[in-house]
Amino acid sequence: MRRLCWLICLGLIVFSDPAWAQERLNVVASFSILGDFVRNVGGDRVNVTTLVGPDSDAHVYVPTPSDAKRVADAKLVFVNGLGFEGWLPRLVKSAGGKADIVTTTSGIAPLKLGSEADPHAWQSVANAKIYVANIRDALAAVAPADAEAFKSRANAYLADLDALERDVREAVAKIPESRRKVISTHNAFGYFAAAYGIEFIAPLGVSTESEASARDIAGIITQIRAARIPAVFLENITDPRLMGRISAETGARVGGTLYSDSLTGEKGDSPTYIAMVRHNIKALTSALSR
Structure with missing residues (x-):
């Protein structure tokens, strides 16, 4: 009887707690800096796979067949845009073309280098805050039950970025x-x-x-x-x-x-x-x- 009660209680916990009841959201980030932004906003509600890992160069990256599978299995694919991931269209096509692509630089006025857009927008901390807001909104749109959690984590991270901006300017x-x-x-x-x-x-x-x-x-x-x-x-x-x-x-x-x-x-x-x-x-x- 005692064992039965324990099992019933465990079942109630599992189905009442969103962290237990819901699977984590599978998402992909194109490179390591973007992956860090997504992890800070998503927390334990998301599984983040980064395609171009630490100490690697996204400019010359060559996707692998396993990358195509990761993109095909993801709910969202977060990219920088501004021409940074020149290999992305081929990867998305090989993954079946069904991935929901989120361009995290949306809303940022790009600088120009000759006729090209400069893709390195994250080097301004003020721009990093726009990345974070775009990530927050994209996650909330596909997982509305976790929207408040994403908003809370994003707000905390944005406060850290505000402090970082002040420190950079003072230095x-x-x-x-x-x-x-x-x-x-x-x-x-x-x-x-x-x-x-x-x-x-x-x-x-x-x-x-x-x-x-x-x-x-x-x-x-x-x-x-x-x-x-x-x-x-x-x-x-x-x-x-x-x-x-x-x-x-x-x-x-x-x-x-x-x-x-x-x-x-x-x-x-x-x-x-x-x-x-x-x-x-x-x-x-x-x-x-x-």
């Missing part, structure tokens, strides 16, 4: 204006530059698929010398030899590694978006304030 304000110039590996920091007033010069274009020519490198070296640029920075997704050569020929110090298109693994120094931005601003202020 940049301490750098002398004449020293707010750096060389980075490719044009991933346009939104950061526009938001916070640090000038980034890159020997590569918007995509890491392009190669810097000898003329490009010579031009960068001349510019560093003329403008007295104090530091050059590596990125975690690109070849460090280019920056090493430029540093050796100009005397500009290598200020460390900046994270642009990818997070690190859990044991790295930038496993989350907030950790990434804090790492980058610490590296920048350390190199430029000297």
Whole structure:
């Protein structure tokens, strides 16, 4: 009798608790930074699969057959858009073309690099908040029973992003204006530059698929010398030899590694978006304030 009562009580708990009664929502994020945003909003109500993982380059990513299955099995597929995932249409087609695609940069005014849109909008914390709002709304639309939970988690994360934005602005304000110039590996920091007033010069274009020519490198070296640029920075997704050569020929110090298109693994120094931005601003202020 006692065992029967226990089973009845357990059954009541299971069917009354949404966390037990509902399966988690299967969603896909195209790359690691976006995956972190989705996990912060979705919490334990979602299973998040990230296609382009930590320390990997979405510009040159080649989807696998298993990726097609992940997309086919997902309720939502969160993407950056703005031309960032050039491989996405083929992947969606191979997955059956039924995936519900959420473009998380919707509502963001894109910067331009020549005739192309700059896809790296997350480098502005204000833009990151738009990503989060788009994710919140998309999750709530397909899982209305969990809408309040998504809203609550999003609000908490948005408050953390507000604090991050204040800290970044305070840190940049301490750098002398004449020293707010750096060389980075490719044009991933346009939104950061526009938001916070640090000038980034890159020997590569918007995509890491392009190669810097000898003329490009010579031009960068001349510019560093003329403008007295104090530091050059590596990125975690690109070849460090280019920056090493430029540093050796100009005397500009290598200020460390900046994270642009990818997070690190859990044991790295930038496993989350907030950790990434804090790492980058610490590296920048350390190199430029000297």
